[in-house]
Amino acid sequence: MTRLLVSVILTSLGALVYGLLLGGVSRVITASIHGRIGPRLTQNFIDLWKLFRKESSIHHGTMFWMAPMFRLTGGIGVLLLVPIIAGNSVLTNMSFSGDLLLVLYFMFFGCLGMALGAGDSGHPYAVVAVSRGLLQMSAYELSFSAAVLVLALGLGTFSIENIVSAQQGGILNWNVFRFPFATAAALITFLPMNMTYPFNIVLAPQEIPIGPPTEYSSRFLSFMFSGRAIFGVAKLILFVNLFFGGAGSWSSLLIKTFLLYMYPLFVSPVFPRFRTEQSVRFLWFVPTSLVAVDLLRVIL
Amino acid sequence: MYCNKIPDKPVDNEKIWKKLDDLARANSLWITAYGTGCGAIELRPLHTSRFDMERFGIAMRPTPRQSDVLIISGYLSVKTLKRVIRVYEQIQDPKYILALGSCTIDGGMYFDSYNTINILDRYIPVDVYVNGCMPRPEAVIDGFILLMKKIKEGKAVGWKRYKENLEYYRKNQREIIRNWDLPDYNW
Ligand code: SF4
Numbered sequence: 347m348t349r350l351l352v353s354v355i356l357t358s359l360g361a362l363v364y365g366l367l368l369g370g371v372s373r374v375i376t377a378s379i380h381g382r383i384g385p386r387l388t389q390n391f392i393d394l395w396k397l398f399r400k401e402s403s404i405h406h407g408t409m410f411w412m413a414p415m416f417r418l419t420g421g422i423g424v425l426l427l428v429p430i431i432a433g434n435s436v437l438t439n440m441s442f443s444g445d446l447l448l449v450l451y452f453m454f455f456g457c458l459g460m461a462l463g464a465g466d467s468g469h470p471y472a473v474v475a476v477s478r479g480l481l482q483m484s485a486y487e488l489s490f491s492a493a494v495l496v497l498a499l500g501l502g503t504f505s506i507e508n509i510v511s512a513q514q515g516g517i518l519n520w521n522v523f524r525f526p527f528a529t530a531a532a533l534i535t536f537l538p539m540n541m542t543y544p545f546n547i548v549l550a551p552q553e554i555p556i557g558p559p560t561e562y563s564s565r566f567l568s569f570m571f572s573g574r575a576i577f578g579v580a581k582l583i584l585f586v587n588l589f590f591g592g593a594g595s596w597s598s599l600l601i602k603t604f605l606l607y608m609y610p611l612f613v614s615p616v617f618p619r620f621r622t623e624q625s626v627r628f629l630w631f632v633p634t635s636l637v638a639v640d641l642l643r644v645i646l
Numbered sequence: 647m648y649c650n651k652i653p654d655k656p657v658d659n660e661k662i663w664k665k666l667d668d669l670a671r672a673n674s675l676w677i678t679a680y681g682t683g684c685g686a687i688e689l690r691p692l693h694t695s696r697f698d699m700e701r702f703g704i705a706m707r708p709t710p711r712q713s714d715v716l717i718i719s720g721y722l723s724v725k726t727l728k729r730v731i732r733v734y735e736q737i738q739d740p741k742y743i744l745a746l747g748s749c750t751i752d753g754g755m756y757f758d759s760y761n762t763i764n765i766l767d768r769y770i771p772v773d774v775y776v777n778g779c780m781p782r783p784e785a786v787i788d789g790f791i792l793l794m795k796k797i798k799e800g801k802a803v804g805w806k807r808y809k810e811n812l813e814y815y816r817k818n819q820r821e822i823i824r825n826w827d828l829p830d831y832n833w
Contacts, residue, residue, distance in 0.1 A: 373700075377698070386701075389673075389703055392673050393674045396667075396671050396714075399663065399670070399671075400714075400739065400740070401739040401740075402738060403738065404833055556708050556712075559712075560708075560711070561709075561711055562711065562712070563712055564738050567712060
């Protein structure tokens with residue numbers, strides 16, 4: 347029990363630090379695309395500390411208080427349910443067979459909590475953003491779940507550990523080569539999941555100022571930032587496990603997650619934002635038809 | 647729906663973290679995206695590659711709840727003052743005010759106008775003034791650097807001054823805003 351607790355705390359802290367660092371790297375790279383110097387690599391840590399130590403005297407109700415916790419719990423939950431390094435008994439945390447379905451559920455747990463909290467804050471922009479977010483979520487969740495289903499059907503298991511072990515023994519065994527269309531669809535849904543351009547209709551700066559967190563300040567915001575960083579890392583590890591052969595060692599984990607994290611950076615700085623209906627239409631048709639190809643292949 | 651409670655007077659009892667806090671605050675200034683007067687136009691270039699304010703950790707926030715700095719970028723009409731008070735009081739402590747242009751210092755070329763204020767510091771506590779008509783982006787960045795220095799030295803305490811002397815500021819505000827309909831404090 348104590349061992350599990352220690353591992354949970356260490357894993358979460360590690361993911362937080364890694365997530366914040368990745369965020370810093372992406373800000374620096376975006377700046378250099380713009381031809382700017384950009385912020386420090388540690389800027390996210392400074393921001394987090396500042397927010398954590400600011401006064402928080404505003405609250406709007408119970409759900410408003412709980413939403414950042416939901417976000418944090420959702421992030422940590424996903425992180426603990428995926429095996430971080432295959433075969434490492436400590437870092438396997440709480441993954442057990444049949445875990446893929448639970449992970450799928452947990453992935454949307456934080457978003458739903460956030461939606462309730464934003465609704466409680468009563469800010470009109472927050473409510474607009476929540477309705478957009480839920481709509482978009484229903485659009486990408488379909489193709490992401492279908493992509494996961496392709497893996498489960500193709501490999502005959504719902505356990506992430508088994509999916510990882512099925513990909514061992516050569517790069518051509520990775521699911522990205524076995525199920526290229528499903529992987530492409532999942533990678534497209536990775537963008538709206540991370541709320542990057544062109545799919546960031548939820549936060550949409552300059553449009554509905556900042557969406558759900560409009561009323562959130564100080565400590566609440568710092569918890570949401572941490573939740574987002576941890577969740578980001580958890581998603582990266584999940585994608586690496588599902589499609590890119592999992593990670594057998596620290597170095598391969600870092601390299602794979604880093605490269606996967608860099609991928610939205612090639613898309614987001616050069617694309618403007620979709621309108622809500624454009625985004626939803628794109629997500630309904632493009633990734634869904636991609637995944638349908640692999641689904642048919644697996645079934646027939 | 648808002649709380650009408652007057653805020654408590656600030657107390658200083660957390661000395662241990664103070665140095666670290668001030669360092670973090672100075673290096674992570676988030677500005678409320680709010681512009682008054684002519685000066686707002688000079689804030690836009692700060693985002694661009696040429697001036698790049700992000701290298702100082704300065705960023706724009708679309709909501710006062712999440713920001714630290716309110717920039718009064720030029721002359722302030724009485725009507726706008728009312729909005730500025732609302733925005734300022736919604737920002738969470740600690741918060742700072744940067745005032746741009748001669749209009750905020752002594753009224754500038756609008757010194758005898760019937761509907762603008764002359765000395766901003768009488769209505770809300772200013773931490774740093776940047777003079778000029780209009781200050782160029784370089785001057786604004788210079789103002790930010792001065793503000794960062796003051797924060798690190800623990801001297802940017804306008805927000806404490808405001809809470810401690812709330813009656814004084816309220817009296818001045820009420821004198822000039824005729825149709826006063828604000829709550830006791832805008833949380
Ligand atoms: S100081 Fe000059 S530029 Fe600034 S608001 Fe006044 S008149 Fe306009």
